[in-house]
Amino acid sequence: MSKQRADQKWVKPTPHKSGATPPKIKKESLPRHVALVMDGNGRWAKQRGLERTKGHEAGELALFDVVEGALEIGISELSVYAFSTENWRRSPEEVKFLMSFNRDVIRKRRDEMHQRGIKIRWVGREAKLWRSVVAELEEAEELTKNNDLMILNMCINYGGRAEIVDGVNALLTDLQKRKLKPGKITEKVFARYLDEPKMNDVDLFFRSSGEQRTSNFLMWQSAYAEMVFMDVLWPDVDRRTLWKAIEIYAERERRFGGAK
Ligand code: IPE
Ligand code: IPE
Ligand code: MG
Numbered sequence: 001m002s003k004q005r006a007d008q009k010w011v012k013p014t015p016h017k018s019g020a021t022p023p024k025i026k027k028e029s030l031p032r033h034v035a036l037v038m039d040g041n042g043r044w045a046k047q048r049g050l051e052r053t054k055g056h057e058a059g060e061l062a063l064f065d066v067v068e069g070a071l072e073i074g075i076s077e078l079s080v081y082a083f084s085t086e087n088w089r090r091s092p093e094e095v096k097f098l099m100s101f102n103r104d105v106i107r108k109r110r111d112e113m114h115q116r117g118i119k120i121r122w123v124g125r126e127a128k129l130w131r132s133v134v135a136e137l138e139e140a141e142e143l144t145k146n147n148d149l150m151i152l153n154m155c156i157n158y159g160g161r162a163e164i165v166d167g168v169n170a171l172l173t174d175l176q177k178r179k180l181k182p183g184k185i186t187e188k189v190f191a192r193y194l195d196e197p198k199m200n201d202v203d204l205f206f207r208s209s210g211e212q213r214t215s216n217f218l219m220w221q222s223a224y225a226e227m228v229f230m231d232v233l234w235p236d237v238d239r240r241t242l243w244k245a246i247e248i249y250a251e252r253e254r255r256f257g258g259a260k
Pocket of ligand 1: 083
């Protein structure tokens with residue numbers, strides 16, 4: 001248990017309405033960094049004869065229940081994919097909805113996240129993103145910057161390839177300025193040019209909706225992640241789904257290319 005928890009400095013997570021409690025998993029078997037691809041909102045809405053946007057709205061509750069579950073079980077870093085650099089391909093109406101929806105959710109939830117000891121970080125590109133979304137994200141980052149119970153990376157207008165290419169461009173600029181030497185770029189040096197150089201490698205990569213692909217999420221950071229795909233639509237996910245995925249993760253044997 002971290003010092004902050006023991007001190008009751010933070011508001012404790014609200015227990016799940018079913019009374020469920022996290023499974024007992026040894027600390028060393030817990031993933032440190034969990035990445036979530038929150039997929040299936042559109043299909044969830046379609047199944048109910050609703051507009052796709054209703055699925056996104058329903059997904060908000062799923063996300064914040066999962067956040068509470070992550071706090072309860074003791075995850076230190078959670079990255080959530082809320083809008084990809086490819087999602088601009090959707091209809092202008094859906095894009096517009098997602099922009100204002102993300103902006104409103106961040107504004108509405110930031111105090112609660114702050115009280116729970118969460119440090120919010122925006123990970124993504126600025127290009128095309130609504131100014132008002134960037135402003136809310138920056139305000140949330142500023143408000144929560146000294147919190148240290150859990151990092152919540154809000155990945156909005158994020159793309160793994162775009163992140164790597166932007167990193168290459170920044171690196172080339174430093175090369176030109178002779179801050180770096182050609183031939184001396186290691187993985188460690190390159191990682192400094194990613195959006196969040198201090199981001200831990202992803203341990204558990206979870207995707208809902210039954211699709212089995214990464215869709216360009218945290219490509220560099222997930223090189224050795226354990227993949228867990230579940231056939232549940234995002235709005236039907238809650239903290240118990242996360243705990244189940246963590247139990248599956250804890251059973252896996254991670255070898256990182258080594259041998260026993
Ligand atoms: C994920 O749900 C949310 C975002 C990509 C913003 P989708 O909107 O992709 O839902 P499906 O995959 O169409 O069901
Ligand atoms: C990935 O889901 C992006 C987010 C969840 C934000 P998509 O629904 O956009 O991915 P594809 O189109 O199935 O690859
Ligand atoms: Mg989808």
